[in-house]
Amino acid sequence: GQSLEQPSEVTAVEGAIVQINCTYQTSGFYGLSWYQQHDGGAPTFLSYNGLDGLEETGRFSSFLSRSDSYGYLLLQELQMKDSASYFCAVPNNAGNMLTFGGGTRLMVKP
């Protein structure tokens, strides 16, 4: 089976940098994705790491270490609108389903 662990809640100040960690235990590994979900909204795809290393997309970066079964999402120059839940997810080998972590609720304070 697959299981992913994330912190349930993180708080940070506007303008700061925050890192949301995700550790996983999977029977096979085919990459790690990150999604953002605002209250009442749809999950929105942020990034996908298929290989080790850092992927950067604007203020957001995602890192993967397959040897450590670990990844993180890094959010820089935090803005109030970044307050949301963030989910890590892994696809199965066929790529036809995602298993999600429990989600990390990020609260950005002024």
Add this chain to the structure above:
Amino acid sequence: KAGVTQTPRYLIKTRGQQVTLSCSPISGHRSVSWYQQTPGQGLQFLFEYFSETQRNKGNFPGRFSGRQFSNSRSEMNVSTLELGDSALYLCASSQDRADEAFFGQGTRLTVV
């Protein structure tokens, strides 16, 4: 390009009834997946369809079923509703693999 469209957005049903939810994927996407989101269980996979064929099914009772049409639109049905079926039902579409999935706004189902 239009996103994933789910209808209806909100639904209130009584225990024992059945419900049908609809999802229109992004144009050109042939894979449609369904997820249930609840505060207690988080996001859980229900099933996935590709070109009208169910390729995968999650660990849900047989009361949960779905189908996909030739235009890739998908429906899911829940029969004999239980209070515990109250949840946000999300549909996601992708071209094939779910490495990058696009979600709809969801249908908020309340069973009373």
